[in-house]
Amino acid sequence: MKTDLLLSSFASLLFGQLCLAQTNETAAEDFKPSSLNQPNKQYPQVNSERRVRARVVAPQATNVAFQFLGGSTYPLTKGEDGAWVGVTQPQDEGFHYYQLVIDGAQVPDPGTLYFYGGSRWGSAVEVPAKDQDFYALKDVPHGQLRQVFFHSKSTTTNLRCFVYTPPDYEKEISKRYPVLYLQHGGGEDETGWGSQGFTPFIMDNLIAAGKARPFIIVMANSYVPGASFGFAATNQPPPTDSRYSQTIGGPGGRNYNPAAFARVLIEDLVPHIDVNFRTLADQSNRAMAGLSMGGMQTRAIAPANLDKFSHIGVFSGGSLAVTNIADMTTFKEKVKLVFVSYGSRENGAAGKANVEALNQAGIKSVFYESPNTAHEWLTWRRSLREFAPLLFRD
């Protein structure tokens, strides 16, 4: 035991920011496999104290750690069976990206499913939330999550997006639906909302309960091929190897450029969706929302395109101040809803104040705070749950 602590202290010198791994003796012994594990994989596990227990077999390694993305690092301890084990401090409920560090190699945990975040496909663990029922797969009618390729004139490539269609879409053959364009965060991609965001289950459950109107959700990639970082497009050409930007898991060679994404969205994607899906193709039936970077994009793109969008959602991505709205008359006429949300562990004070000011200016606005969560997916799953029922009600 003392040796373990000494080893941990030594390891902390090597790894920098470190938390001491909790020994198994003091953690509640009700660990269960994370719901995001691969089939039949027992680790990582989570207990009732919201601690994560990791385990990886690495018999010849000298140093193994568990590292939350942008968070704490926990050294693991080697057992006689060649497996390294460790327990973290209690975590917030919800979804957490992490990686293993094995003798300096940053690798995914072979026990988990993989998710795109932090600009890489990697591991994640789910700490069960008390309200997890709202994003559970239930015996209700299910919508479909569809992989869709669309041609982008502005980038001369074929790009991928995902489209959620509600449960009755295939049965109500002549019915048309409103559309929400829903963007991921920085370092994530078009798979985020459909996978770790649980968008299909959240919507299926809301619709089955009569809480949300059935509508289509389109999830695209905010990173546009050939666009450089920053707010001005450059003359950097698109990738010359077209296959390199067209692999199944997500195009490569992309950078964040809101102007470039706005062109793809307005000129390529919206028209493609309106031609290939049974949409209500007018401004009053089109919303845009996003989380973090996607929220910033929404704040930039939707107000500049009020002929296209009527409902605006910004999740952990800032807010709209009255003073930033250039033409208040048009904004009041066109915008049916401004929704702003934050996790309670983020600083949402300015967002809340801005929402109040918008309401006083006569613009219907709603602020939501997710209890006991930070800049993480449980905040955004809940934000979608709160936002969706407010859409397309006018």
Place this chain on the structure above:
Amino acid sequence: MKTDLLLSSFASLLFGQLCLAQTNETAAEDFKPSSLNQPNKQYPQVNSERRVRARVVAPQATNVAFQFLGGSTYPLTKGEDGAWVGVTQPQDEGFHYYQLVIDGAQVPDPGTLYFYGGSRWGSAVEVPAKDQDFYALKDVPHGQLRQVFFHSKSTTTNLRCFVYTPPDYEKEISKRYPVLYLQHGGGEDETGWGSQGFTPFIMDNLIAAGKARPFIIVMANSYVPGASFGFAATNQPPPTDSRYSQTIGGPGGRNYNPAAFARVLIEDLVPHIDVNFRTLADQSNRAMAGLSMGGMQTRAIAPANLDKFSHIGVFSGGSLAVTNIADMTTFKEKVKLVFVSYGSRENGAAGKANVEALNQAGIKSVFYESPNTAHEWLTWRRSLREFAPLLFRD
């Protein structure tokens, strides 16, 4: 150079079955990132000699190897920058599962996208095939790949499948389509054909070229929850934690049981598809095919359900002998096509002979051999390319 060889020889004692890593000096220096890499990841790479060059940063490791699933292991060599590098012998064209072994830990390569095979989500590398154009993403009308959940009465769970709908499905609102049920191989799942199988691109390209009739493809998971290995169902209960069998990446707690899968397919899935998609819901418009284990399932299920299926495809999964057909009169009346394929590096002699015998018995049968491939996905992509144009022509 001599030191490298000595180290490699020493490493071979540790790793068992080993191939000597080719040094960079003797490999053609035209390496390019594999098309299955994550965005902006440069490794693994493949050169014109079909060699794979791997690289992973693991500064404190003492032993790092590149290991093809079920194939050779190549020790990597540490450079002064803390990165381990190595080059494999030339590989067959196509898709190859592999993993990294870092000081004994079997982990995915952080450079690649991940694919389900070998009963785990892990890495793969693509050696460009001379005929890769047939499964490339092109400027043609694209179908959709849809994630669909269906309720399974026989297992009392909600199961996931993927459904490919052809490009005109959303535009020809009253048109109905034939359906192919297409199964993955052992250790794989319902994601295989849509991801590493490139089914959507293969079909989009065949349909655009007028080579295949547009039809729907349904890809389910052959492993049924609560069913044990073997040909007889047991009384093993389904997993009690329903969330554990319902995660995005694939249900857990499953085992292979052809009888259990046949029940799911015939009693749950086919009815669900016929209600929720615009199918031509009769025997003459329904096909079943599969690769390897999926081919064995097809040989077991389709001939036993000739009121349901008219076209049969078996890829690298054995073949149908005339002597195994119990009721030849019914078989001849009901079966419009038997298709059998193998890679040229597999032993397809019996399959070819059986196809000839079936033809002589008056049953339309086709044999296809994929040049220079083994029991791998390029064999099966090509098999689909050859099989699809033959379907639903009567």
